[in-house]
Amino acid sequence: MTARTLFEKVWIAHEVLPETPDTPAVLYVDLHLIHEVTSPQAFSVLKSLGLPVRRPDRTLATMDHSTPTLSEQVFGNVPIRLDAAAKQVRQLELNAAEFGVELFGMRDMRRGIVHVISPELGATQPGMTVVCGDSHTSTHGAFGALAFGIGSTEVGHVLATQCLLQRKPKTFAINVEGKIPPGVTAKDLILAIIGKVGVSGGTGYVFEYRGSTIRALSMEERMTVCNMSIEAGARAGMIAPDETTFAYLRTKPRAPAAADWSAAVARWRNLTSDAGAAFDGSVDIDATTLEPMITYGTNPGMVVPIGAAIPKRTGDAVYDKALGYMGFHGGDAMLGKPVNVVFIGSCTNGRLEDLQAAAQILKGRKVAPGVQLLIVPGSQQVKHDAEAAGLAEIFRTAGAEWRESGCSMCLGMNGDTVPAGQYSVSTSNRNFEGRQGVGARTLLASPLTAAASAVRGRITDPRELL
């Protein structure tokens, strides 16, 4: 029997029609996640063609990008600040009602960032194909699902047919071995991987994260790693399901129940790459040498260990432009650079373990004068759990702003923006020019580094405060 990778097993199981030299494969989609930003156009097309949603039972809608994070706007009668955002939210409510799609609306306890809520509901499961009109759909690969972002036009295709036209990607093994040192997190690991592979090193591939380090990660840490696969250019990132995956899913409301659970786990246990399965590319990472990482430029591959200096390069206009935007110079030390804003949240680092890590640093300390610390849970469930665990109180006492869930400052929405020229240490996944606001300067880092930098008011190695 041919030895197959995890990706190949999931791909083959969902091929309605295999690809040919002239045509892409037709791939069946198990779970279609939708939100307010990339779905309106798709629903309009369905309406114009008189088509229903093919599988409403395989479609879940939430609102996250355009939703406000101020409680009075979510639960009170204060209108959403941006008119365009308010319209998107309203349109999704109308479309979901018209097409019979389940929606977690503005005041629903199950609402949150799409890549946070589906796993916490147990809707994302091993071996599934999962798509969403959002790049960071790769998050769901942490469960051994083949999950990737699609465009607005493709959202319409999936709504209408539950299928997608796709060229088959190649496979790439990211082998990580060894114990991650204290103070270093899954976010540092994925930033180090992107630094090594490059922002386009994964183009055309699906990553499989493998090795003892990956096996030792919690599900939330695995989601952080898979979330940023797209930042290395990969179509998706996957991790083979194991006992950690099964233990996470066991209590989730939408996971298989009773006898179905045993049958599902038996099936899921086969979702590993066979011994001898060939990958088209690979890279090896030694986790024991990892350090907290921080970006200095305008893509996530422009990253260094926190104690390092910004690399010097000559004759590279793109590099010079990035450093010019950031107001940095080759040879500058990252440690000690001043910080204006700190954002802890997003689909990368807005889960309970991320907030627990931040609280470890913030407990009994104060945010430095003049620094804004915004902490935004990834979902209302995370918010509830963080409040029940006393984390919100720690954050408020430290001087942080504690908000309702949403994408918020990850993309600079509804006033959750970084002013032009200011420096933001952010736990999100993109540091492109203007991502957090016009002229905003974003430095990506872990929740530990973000919290430590908020306390000191400058870039700080979190290991100094642990």
Ligand code: SF4
């Ligand atoms: S948190 Fe950021 S990256 Fe994640 S879904 Fe929202 S906007 Fe996209």
